Amino acid sequence: MEGARPTPPCDPRAPRPPQLRGIKMLPLRRAPCRRCAVVSSSGQMLGSHLGREIDGQECVLRMNHAPTAGFEEDVGTRSTVRVVSHTSVPLLLRNQPYFFQQSRDTIYVIWGPSRKMSREKGGPTYRALLRVLEMYPRLQLYTLTEEKMAYCDDVFQNETGKNRVKSGSFLSTGWFTMILAMELCEHICVFGMVSDSYCREKNHSSVPYHYFEKGRLDECRMYLVHERAPRAGHRFITEKAIFSRWAKRKDIIFSHPSWAGG
Template sequence: MEGARPNPPCDPGAPRPPQPRGIKMLVRVFFVLVCAAALSVFYVLLCREAVGQRDGSAYTAPAALSLQGYSRVPDGKPLRRAPCRRCAVVSSSGQMLGSHLGRAIDGQECVLRMNHAPTAGFEEDVGTRSTVRVVSHTSVPLLLRNQPYFFQQSRDTVYVIWGPSRKMSREKGSPTYRALLKVLEMYPYLQLYTLTEEKMEYCDDVFQNETGKNRVKSGSFLSTGWFTMILAMELCEHICVFGMVSDSYCREKNHSSVPYHYFEKGRLDECRMYLVHEKAPRAGHRFITEKTIFSRWAKRKDIIFTHPSWAGG
């Protein structure tokens, strides 16, 4: 009709002149590129907003710690890694059975385990991740029996081995140390560390300062849990201990009966083992005494105990 205004170009109902197919394709490609660029800029700004400011100051990644007393096999360099903000220390106790804590454990930034405690078959209760595994010299043969599981599948795990000089000395070529060298020949990517003699003496001194008793003269052996807690306090800002009972637990009348290790069902009873060792005149792990000390440490460090839950102090 004469005098009628044509439909505006942004009106979705307006008829559009036919365009060559090639031009349509170029327009679509250009539109996709523009959208992708806009999303990339938005993502960068969002990430910068999330990590660029904390408490009003610019955020910087934590510097790597150099943990003295943990000596790399075979070159002797100290353990270096970034500190962990949140750590799970996973007990090998039968308390873990039926806990359904696997997801909570794996949700922590770092996970510390002990000796040869497996995760396979117990994932729902203990999780799957292992950042650090602290191992007694007496448990090294148990790791060697299942090398594919511990050393081939767990490439990201740091292994920290402790033991007396007669078993661990580099200079004297002690048996456990020689075994570790052979493991490295087969799995050269492994991160293997041993405690130095000075670190072992330091751990003895901490025990004496806390108890007033000389470890050797009192016939006491430190447990792997002791060395794990000391390492955790050096490495972690916040520590959540899973499956460790309090020092009074085994003296309670209605305490539950669980296996000493969650992966050895029907074997030793945990509390019976603790009480026997606590009273042993020599060669005894002072499990209950150690837990009393851990409780004191929880007043100075950010440590909580769960399943069973109890307060440090």
């Protein structure tokens, strides 16, 4: 149409998200969010000035204990869904006013192995979450079912041809977040995630593994160490190659750095 300007792919003008229901029973049958931001915890976010663009998405997904306070200009302020590893739950508990009082609208999705998360087995993470709910009864807190955890393992095996356990691999929180995003969102814009080939490029930038831990671990060094680990390694680079393939059949784009999936 003459005079009409196309909406930037990661700058939608959309209403606030609806309440998500039944997240424990994933996969959902419909996408409650039309346009989503998946915000990486990578040091790539530093200096990005993407905060306003991220907050403009209908739903914003974050990972583990990545803060927004002090980094609002680069990562935004809103958190619709926060996907958290069982290993990061203690880090949230150290700062309960920030995560559980100020972020009342955030939906927390906790993942972890049955021995940590099982109600029947009295898993320690499950018990800790019960205590959190006693203190903050209005908190929106969910855990992934054992069936959903097995499904995420199956997806890894289908994509790589390798059994996750036998190959000594640990899935990352990013893996669970991307699977969840594909079930919740129609359009996904991933901020701050590098491609699987990025760390092999001669002139790649050196950034912290986490944007909120400056001067700590180098991102690419961490990725390469984990990728080569014979056991107990997150396959970050393999996962990013898979995300790239998913972008061919799902509406996913990668921003800052921008790269094409496929």
